[in-house]
Amino acid sequence: MRNAKNLPSSSSRKFSTPRRLLVSAxxxxxxxxxxxxxAQPGGEANGEFSAWALTGTQQNAFKDSFAQWNERxxxxxxxxxxxxxxAYKEKVRTAVGAGNAPTLIFNWSGGTLADYVANGNVVDLTxxxxxxxxxxxxxxxxxxxxxxxxxxxPNNSTQPxxxxxxxxxxxxxxxxxxxxWQETLDVVKAFKAEGIxxxxxAGQSQWPYLxxxxxxxxxxxxxxxxxxxxxxxxxAWSHPAVTEALTKIQELVEAGGFGxxxxxxxxDANADAALVHTDKAAMLLQGSWLxxxxxxxxxxxxxxxxLGFAPFPTIDGGKGDPSNxxxxxxxxxxxxxxxxxxxxxxxxxxxxxxxxxEESVKSFIGLGLVPSVxxxxxxxxxxxxxxxLGYAYQSVQSAPNFQxxxxxxxxxxxxxxxxxxxxxxxxxxxxxxxxxEAMNATIK
Amino acid sequence: xxxxxxxxxxxxxxRLGTNIGPSTWLLAPALIFFAIxxxxxxxxxxxxSFMHWDGLGTPSFAGLSNWQQTFTNPVTLxxxxxxxxxxxxxxxxxxxxxxxxxxxxxxxxxxxxxxxVLYFLPLLFSAAAVGIxxxxxxxxxxxxxxxxxxxxxxxDWLGSTDLVFxxxxxxxxxxxxxxxxxxxxxxxxxxxxxxxxxxxxxxAGRVRTFFSVTLPQIKYTVITSSTLMIVGSLTxxxxxxxxxxxxxxxxxxxxxxxxxLTGFRSYQMGAASAIAVILVVVGLAxxxxxxxxxxxxxxxxxxxxx
Numbered sequence: 001m002r003n004a005k006n007l008p009s010s011s012s013r014k015f016s017t018p019r020r021l022l023v024s025a026x027x028x029x030x031x032x033x034x035x036x037x038x039a040q041p042g043g044e045a046n047g048e049f050s051a052w053a054l055t056g057t058q059q060n061a062f063k064d065s066f067a068q069w070n071e072r073x074x075x076x077x078x079x080x081x082x083x084x085x086x087a088y089k090e091k092v093r094t095a096v097g098a099g100n101a102p103t104l105i106f107n108w109s110g111g112t113l114a115d116y117v118a119n120g121n122v123v124d125l126t127x128x129x130x131x132x133x134x135x136x137x138x139x140x141x142x143x144x145x146x147x148x149x150x151x152x153x154p155n156n157s158t159q160p161x162x163x164x165x166x167x168x169x170x171x172x173x174x175x176x177x178x179x180x181w182q183e184t185l186d187v188v189k190a191f192k193a194e195g196i197x198x199x200x201x202a203g204q205s206q207w208p209y210l211x212x213x214x215x216x217x218x219x220x221x222x223x224x225x226x227x228x229x230x231x232x233x234x235x236a237w238s239h240p241a242v243t244e245a246l247t248k249i250q251e252l253v254e255a256g257g258f259g260x261x262x263x264x265x266x267x268d269a270n271a272d273a274a275l276v277h278t279d280k281a282a283m284l285l286q287g288s289w290l291x292x293x294x295x296x297x298x299x300x301x302x303x304x305x306x307l308g309f310a311p312f313p314t315i316d317g318g319k320g321d322p323s324n325x326x327x328x329x330x331x332x333x334x335x336x337x338x339x340x341x342x343x344x345x346x347x348x349x350x351x352x353x354x355x356x357x358e359e360s361v362k363s364f365i366g367l368g369l370v371p372s373v374x375x376x377x378x379x380x381x382x383x384x385x386x387x388x389l390g391y392a393y394q395s396v397q398s399a400p401n402f403q404x405x406x407x408x409x410x411x412x413x414x415x416x417x418x419x420x421x422x423x424x425x426x427x428x429x430x431x432x433x434x435x436x437e438a439m440n441a442t443i444k
Numbered sequence: 445x446x447x448x449x450x451x452x453x454x455x456x457x458x459r460l461g462t463n464i465g466p467s468t469w470l471l472a473p474a475l476i477f478f479a480i481x482x483x484x485x486x487x488x489x490x491x492x493s494f495m496h497w498d499g500l501g502t503p504s505f506a507g508l509s510n511w512q513q514t515f516t517n518p519v520t521l522x523x524x525x526x527x528x529x530x531x532x533x534x535x536x537x538x539x540x541x542x543x544x545x546x547x548x549x550x551x552x553x554x555x556x557x558x559x560x561v562l563y564f565l566p567l568l569f570s571a572a573a574v575g576i577x578x579x580x581x582x583x584x585x586x587x588x589x590x591x592x593x594x595x596x597x598x599x600d601w602l603g604s605t606d607l608v609f610x611x612x613x614x615x616x617x618x619x620x621x622x623x624x625x626x627x628x629x630x631x632x633x634x635x636x637x638x639x640x641x642x643x644x645x646x647x648a649g650r651v652r653t654f655f656s657v658t659l660p661q662i663k664y665t666v667i668t669s670s671t672l673m674i675v676g677s678l679t680x681x682x683x684x685x686x687x688x689x690x691x692x693x694x695x696x697x698x699x700x701x702x703x704x705l706t707g708f709r710s711y712q713m714g715a716a717s718a719i720a721v722i723l724v725v726v727g728l729a730x731x732x733x734x735x736x737x738x739x740x741x742x743x744x745x746x747x748x749x750x
Contacts, residue, residue, distance in 0.1 A: 090708045097500040115711075119500040203603050204579075206691055261584035263603015263692050275585055413710035420519075424693035427605060 049339075049346045050079040051104035054088055054331075057292050058156050061363045069354050076346050078104075096121050101336040103343040104350070109143045109152050109332050110408040111415065117146045122334040123344060125150045131352040135373045139402055140329040152332035155355050157289070157369035158396050161211045161327040164284045164294070165308035166276050169196055173282075177310040181248065184313050188257045191282050197259035199252075200281035201426075202267035206419045209426055210406050211285050214326040215312040216245035222320040223401040229443075230409050237439040241319075246425055246432035248315075253426060263427065270297060277301045285312070287327055288392045291385070292368035309391060325395055326403040330372040365389065370396065414442040486724065493717035503714075510714040520719065522694055523702035530613065530698055531677040537617045538624060538673055543666070545621065546628020547658060560629075567622040575686030578615050602688055605695045612696055616683055620676070624669045631665035632658060667738040675731050679723060699723060 053062045059082055070077040081102070083091060088106070095101050096116060105122065107113055116122045126149060133141055136154045144152035165177050173194055178184040188198040202208045217225050221241025228236040252258070259281070265271050270293050275281035277298035284290075295302050314322045333355065335347045354360065361371040365383045370392045380389045396402065407415040421438050424430040430438075493510055497503035514520050549560045566574070581587045582601040589598035601611050635658065643653045659666075681700040684690070690697035690705060697705070700723060707716030 093499055093711065094708075115498060115500055121500060204688070204691065206689070261598065261600035261603060263600050264582060264584050265603075266579055266583065269580070271583055271586065278586075280585055413712055416705060416710045420691075420693055420697075423691055427603075427692050429605060429693060 047340045047343065048079055048103075049076050049343045049350075050081070050102040051106070051333075052081050052083060052088065052092060052102045053106045055082045055084055057289060057367055058364075058369065061156065061360060061367055061369070064363050065354055065357075065360045068359060069350055073346070076342070078350070096336070099338045101338055103336055103339040103347045105334045105336055106155070107152060107332050107334055108328065108404070108408040109146075110404055111411040112408070113144075113152055113332070113334065114146050115411070116334065117149075117151050121337055122151050123337050125153060125335065125348075125351075128348045129153055129351045132355055135356055136330075137372050137374055137397065139399075140372045140396075143329045143402075143404055144332050144334075152334040153351060153355070154330035154372040155333040156331050156372065157364050158330050158372040158392075158402075159287045159289050159328040159370075160325040160392055160396055160399075160402070161215070161285060161287050161312075162392065162395075163310045163312055164273075164276060164286060164290070165310060166279060166282050166306055167308040168304070168306045169279060169282045170308070177283075177308065178313050179310075180313050181315045184252075184257075185255060187282075188252065188255050192256045196279075197262075197275060197281035198257050198283060200265065200272045200275035200284045201258050201262045202265045202272040203258075203263040203423070203426060204265055205267035206423050207405075207407060208267055208272065208286065209422045210419070211287075211326065212249055213242075213245055213422060213425075214403055214406050215285070216248055216315070217241050218320045218324050218326060218401070218403055219312065219315040219318045219322065220244050220320065221318075223324060223403060226403060226406065226409070229439075232443050234443055235440050236443060237436045243432045243436060246435055249425060250428060250432070253428060258426075273297065277306070288370055288388075291388050291392075295368060295385075307388075309388060311395065321400045323395065323399050324401045324403065325399045326405065328405055328408070329402050372396075411444075414439075417442050489717045489720050489724075492713060493715075493721050495714050495717075497713040498711045499713055500711075506714055510712075510718045513715055514718045514722070517715075519694055519697065520699075520702055523697050523699045523719075526609075526697065527678060527699040529609075530616075530680065531674055533610075533613050534616055534620075534677040534680075535670070535673050537613055538621055539666075539670065541617065542621050542624035542669065543628050543659075543662075545625040547632050547654065549625060549629040550632035563625060564622050566619050567626075569619075571619065571682040572686050574615065574619055575683045579687055582611065603692050605692060608688060608692065608695055612684060612687065615687065616677075616680065619683065620673070624673065627665055627669050628662060631662040635661045667734065670738075671731050671734045674734065675727050678727050678730065 051062075051066065053059070062080070062082075066078045066080050079102075089112075092101070092105060092107075093112065096105065097119075101121065105116075107116075113122070129150075132153050133150070137158065140154050140158055141150075144150055144154065163177070169191070170177065173190050173196070175187050175190050176183075178187045191198040201212075214226070221239060221244075225236075225239045225241045228239065265275070270290065272281075272284055272286065273290050273293050274297065276284045277294060291307075294307050301307075311322070311325075333347075333351060335344055335351075339347070356371060356373050361373055361376055362379060364371045365376070365379055365385070368385050368389070370380075370389055376393065377390075380386060380393055383389060403409075407419060410418065417438065421430065421435050425432070425435055492503065494506055494508070495503040496506040496510075545563055549556060549563065569577075579602070584598045584600060587597075589595065599607060602608050639657050639661070640653060643657050648656065679700050680698065681704065684696055684698060684701055685704065688696045690701050699719060703716050703719040703723065706712050706719065
């Protein structure tokens with residue numbers, strides 16, 4: 001499906017624009033009614049330099065960085081708009097498809113970036129942003145490549161998934177953070193006996209489930225297993241590592257590893273983290289972005305040094321390197337191909353001189369986030385969050401493989417089927433074999 | 445106001461209509477609006493249902509494959525079944541409650557106005573806000589169960605396949621019963637008091653009066669409200685989207701939501717359009733059928749004997 005539209009870029013696109021607009025307008029009208037509309041997207045004029053990013057913890061770091069640019073480039077300020085995560089993902093794709101994308105497109109690389117590239121929506125950045133490429137951690141920057149060409153560059157923090165622990169509860173029950181799968185099962189039993197939920201997981205939001213399958217598959221079969229899936233190799237999901245990972249998940253569910261009402265826990269309001277800092281749950285597998293959430297939501301609990309962190313347990317006989325991590329290597333900026341020449345030039349300049357520059361790195365560290373640049377050791381050591389940030393920074397730099405979240409790495413339609421089926425695995429309503437069969441059907 | 449004799453008055457009315465009545469041109473603005481904002485997009489969707497489009501490139505012709513996919517995809521078939529079940533259950537829950545509350549609000553009891561205001565409140569809230577609020581209330585760890593310290597309320601409300609569907613029916617009914625009650629209240633208030641008095645004099649009790657006088661008198665309101673409820677449930681979207689996003693698994697992925705997720709999460713605009721066309725056709729057919737079989741087009745008096 002994607003290849004069919006890999007048309008010669010400029011000329012054919014120019015002729016098809018009116019028709020495309022008509023079709024998109026017609027298409028969007030009735031569906032938008034269902035979607036409840038929302039505000040008009042802001043930076044629509046293609047001439048001006050615009051950027052869209054996300055609300056939340058990182059928003060202020062972006063705001064500061066934009067303000068810094070605006071101060072020194074008053075003739076061409078950045079028109080910035082911020083959106084909530086899910087709403088943003090839908091909005092930006094519609095805008096890109098309609099030729100109204102902001103100059104700087106905030107993205108996750110992976111499947112959606114590949115779609116943008118296939119349709120000629122984003123600019124090849126090779127040789128245009130060398131200064132930024134020099135600063136960024138190389139492994140992370142590589143995630144912004146599509147077929148070996150740089151189409152996106154990291155713009156914020158790196159977000160490995162870590163195992164948060166509630167040290168108070170571990171002390172109370174008298175166990176250690178699990179280092180192996182067997183220890184995990186033992187620890188689950190110990191917590192369950194005390195009426196404590198061993199692992200919090202926000203099942204209602206579905207995507208937190210992905211961290212489990214991604215880590216387990218990597219530990220059991222190594223990164224090659226998902227690589228084959230991502231390359232759409234026929235029957236790639238049939239790899240025994242996937243089945244074993246799913247079996248282990250169901251084993252953990254049955255052992256009461258997630259309590260009995262995890263399906264109603266919502267991630268949006270950090271209800272999963274709340275379970276940990278209200279001493280109801282002992283552990284939580286979540287992204288490093290949640291660290292700042294713990295600190296802000298439960299300052300006293302945090303002050304008492306109850307928050308611990310550990311790597312994902314190893315699996316006996318597993319092929320994956322135990323220092324591999326999964327998560328979001330970073331978020332990325334891409335430059336819209338529909339933007340005017342001046343806006344694109346301004347964007348390159350912004351990327352080179354302002355994105356993840358010294359001030360920006362400092363503001364990320366100040367927010368409790370791990371910047372995705374080399375040589376931040378000193379700044380991190382000097383910060384008040386040196387313990388966690390140092391741990392996360394070090395684990396990113398020493399990881400042989402940093403797996404991008406599966407839902408971002410796959411094409412959007414495959415990711416949807418994955419989320420639904422994984423949710424059914426956690427509910428126990430399908431077997432690993434049914435999962436494998438359903439997922440193999442999405443390979444194209 | 446309603447015609448019982450079919451001869452003279454009809455003719456005179458027709459003459460009035462052609463000579464003195466407002467010009468047909470006054471229809472133009474409404475028609476143009478309808479054409480631009482309803483018909484054109486509808487046609488666009490119909491065309492798009494025969495194409496492959498991921499929202500980014502140029503749509504390519506797909507023949508019947510989207511339609512084939514729609515009618516063979518177990519997810520969509522399950523969505524159709526869920527939509528049907530939701531429509532029936534929503535109707536069976538909402539209709540009796542609305543009628544009873546409506547009749548109550550039309551009465552003369554003490555504090556009736558206070559109750560009416562309370563019943564009416566949910567109608568003023570936006571569906572998204574209601575969804576988010578209920579999501580928080582139903583949180584098994586920090587929601588209602590903690591507030592009242594009742595363990596029974598600590599269920600896996602949104603995460604259990606067995607519960608979630610009924611939870612949704614409850615919340616949807618909570619939102620829409622006030623509106624329908626309002627319709628019934630107005631209808632009941634229009635029943636001439638002489639009829640109730642006559643029934644009372646004949647010795648009819650409360651229950652008998654309700655079934656023999658009130659219900660027959662509000663027949664057309666029942667039809668209006670039923671049409672709104674059924675067509676509304678068919679296209680119901682926002683609360684479900686906010687509260688469950690179709691989950692857990694596919695347990696609450698009703699057809700309108702299936703359309704949205706297929707279109708804006710999987711970016712299969714062609715398949716999403718096919719579902720949209722099905723929704724339009726079924727919605728139109730159902731409301732036409734309801735009108736036809738309920739006899740609203742026959743215009744008979746409701747007030748014989750009043």
